[in-house]
Amino acid sequence: MPRPIHAAHAKHEPNTDQTFTRMLHALIKRQAFPFAYEYGEDPYIIQTHASAVILTPSYVYKLKKPRNFGFFDYSTVALRRHFCQMEVILNDPLAPDIYLGVAPVIESSSGSFSFGHTYPPGNVPLPGGFDEAGTLVDYAVVMRRLPESATLHALLHAGNVSPDLMSEIAQTVAHFHTQTQTNDHVASFGSMDVIRRNWDENFQQMRHYIGHTIQKDTYTALQRYVHQFLKQHETLFQQRIIHDHIRDCHGDLRLQHVYVLPALDSAAKQRILLLDRIEFNERLRYSDVASEVAFLCMELDFAQRPDLSQAFLTHYIEETGDRSLATLLPFYSCYRACVRGKVASLLLDDPEVTKAQQEQAKQEAIDMFMLALRYTHASQHPLLIMVGGVMGTGKSTIARELQREYHYPLLSTDSIRKELARLQPLQPQIEQFGAGIYDPAWTRKTYAALNDRAQAYLQQGYSVILDGTFASRADRQKIAHEAAQHGATALFIECVAPREITLQRLAQRWQTRVATSVATHEGPSIADMASMASDGRPELYDAQIAHWEACDPGQELEIRHIVLPTIAASQETMATLQHDILQ
CATH class of the missing domain: 3.30.200 (Phosphorylase Kinase; domain 1)
Incomplete structure (x- = not known):
């Protein structure tokens, strides 16, 4: 060596x-x-x-x-x-x-x-x-x-990642963790002093980007969370050292560093390779295996696939028997999101990086720091917020405003539907009502995927916002009933607006959608994806009204129903909504 x-x-x-x-x-x-x-x-x-x-x-x-x-x-x-x-x-x-x-x-x-x-x-x-x-x-x-198409990142965006694949990856990572070395020197990197040093270094480097990629109140909230978590779980961190959970890990287990390749012979399984293991700093590689597991879970959360994150975590714990890992997962996921946000921010000062790459890095850093903040909000009683209503009533705008206000993850049926159909979100689909990717079978598939991802968030203690029509009473009841199993309170915010205003909004939005799909070459940010994926048009409005199933308090016992008129200005509408939510 x-x-x-x-x-x-x-x-x-x-x-x-x-x-x-x-x-x-x-x-x-x-x-x-x-x-x-x-x-x-x-x-x-x-x-x-x-x-x-x-x-x-x-x-x-x-x-x-x-x-x-x-x-x-x-x-x-x-x-x-x-x-x-x-x-x-x-x-x-x-x-x-x-x-x-x-x-x-x-x-x-x-x-x-x-x-x-x-x-x-x-x-x-x-x-x-x-x-x-x-x-x-x-x-x-x-x-x-190696082909980029073989990375877990590319496979995910192509719709080719299943819970079974995540199980195989969990087995690979678990086997590596049980085989890789640990000793007194390696274990010393699980001490409270080293963990604090890692966070202090992160915060010192993040401070330069306050006002650029991270807001001051977010920075302060993250510092407060870290301080409180370390104080409350000092005994657990010590037990992790005693039980040999501090190992010589990979250190940078990102989606782009996991490759899934064909087997070398017909009898073998597909090959799963882990590339780009950290060599430059043993302090970043010698760590609790929980931190490594959290990295890949965080990456899947960032890609809005908490269901795959949960599948990976569940199978990893089954393979290793490491049950106390789950308590540390939000803490280390927060840490990994901060590291990713910091690293993306560093590109803003790199003279060799193009302006377009810097703009992309800036948006990624902003989103990563917001994800880090989200991990600080885990609760035993999360909220499930369904924002629904017929097309053109402003539900995507309201859902996005709620996401900005509360920093909860936002899932959209429009985005999920396009993802399942392997279409770009900005690609308009001129379908008749109930036809094509909007036929009943596709709609059932879309709401099932939405529910799977929402329940994965709730199971981990994170509130979630769902943006969809929710025209079906059965869909609303199913999601709310499963949410209750995780201790969540379900809200259904039904956005309403007069017909003439709704039709005007739909016409303007569709015109913008078609123009945007032709003009843009850049993908939307995560926060803006939902409204940009909608295919609602004025000629579909009456058909959707005819299929709307009104909320029935007598049947939908597990749902708190809020009717929200969206005629007023955005600030006034949000003030009314926040008052109703707090009731």
Whole structure:
């Protein structure tokens, strides 16, 4: 194993940003690679806060940026060489035959750059050395390129992730956790001092983005929650150490780092690989397994699939018998969402990242910090808020306002219906009433999926907002009855408006929808997805009115019904609603 290089003794290099940028421009040329590069797409770069990843049709070259963010330090070439080797060593067991080794970057006498041959860890030549091509000036991890379509992230967005697949992934992660090392040194990273240090470092780095990607009151609320949770559960954290739950984990178990590949032979199951294990900071890798499980659960929650998150968690606990993990899940999910929000925020200050990437990163950071705040709101008596009414009555607007006010997750039948049909949310569907993806079978499928996801939130103690028509009394009763099993109170907010106003709204909205679907190339934010996915049109209004089943207090005993006129201005309407909710 390579000898560790300590940052305190490392010499920092001048003008590293300018040199690194110049080097990258040279390394995306076909002649920069040590193999015949005659076919396929040109190489291109993906930028992260820590790496520049150059992709070719068959291989990936991952360079570490000459940066020191505190939680990682790649500021010298000696450190980059060391951590490139460590990345290969740590990841090979979880992704066999994917991490091929380390390639030096060579600068010729004429000032051009190219990649050298790939070396196994332990045999990588030292920086400053010479070969026939020039001087060794930097290093890259070399990997086989895997299809992006095989990531859990891509499979999820393609609608190809099932509870059964999450069970297989849970088995893979559980097996890794039971086999990976623990000892007194590793266990020390589960101490209260280390946990507090991790949070303090996070808060220090998040503070710079107050007013940009995180609001001051959110920042303060997160600090207060962390302080109270650590104080209330100190004994549990100590027990986790005693029972060997602090392990040498993966450290960055994101959807993009889980790959599902075909089996190598017909007798075997599909292969599940875990890539990009953290090599740069053992403090972030040595952790409670609960923190690692929370990372993947948080990612699934962010994708609005709490049902898959619950499936993964349930099967992981079945595999390991680790029941106390569930108590820590909101705390560590909050931590992981904060880390993701912070990392996305760091891209806003990276000069090598494009403006479009920075805007995307900013929205992701905002959404991540709001998700972190949501984890602080777990309750034994959550709320199920159904916001319904016929098309054009403003239910999606009200649902979105409630989400902004209370920070509860928001699920929309319009978005779920399009997802199940594998259609883009912005893609208008000109269907007759009750036809196509709006026929009774599709509607039953949509409300079943909505209910599954809503109950998963409630089971974990999180209130949830549902945006849909809820024209069927049976649909309302089923969701409310199951919610009651989780200790939840069900509210049905029925939005109403005069016919002429509703028809005017529908005409204006449909015109905007069609124009937006043609003009935009960017996806909507999570908060705006619901209203943008609606296919309501004026000519469908009367048919939907005819199929509406009025709320019957005598039959819908588990539902508190609130009728909300939506003619007034938004602020006035919301003030009325909040007063009614608090009654």
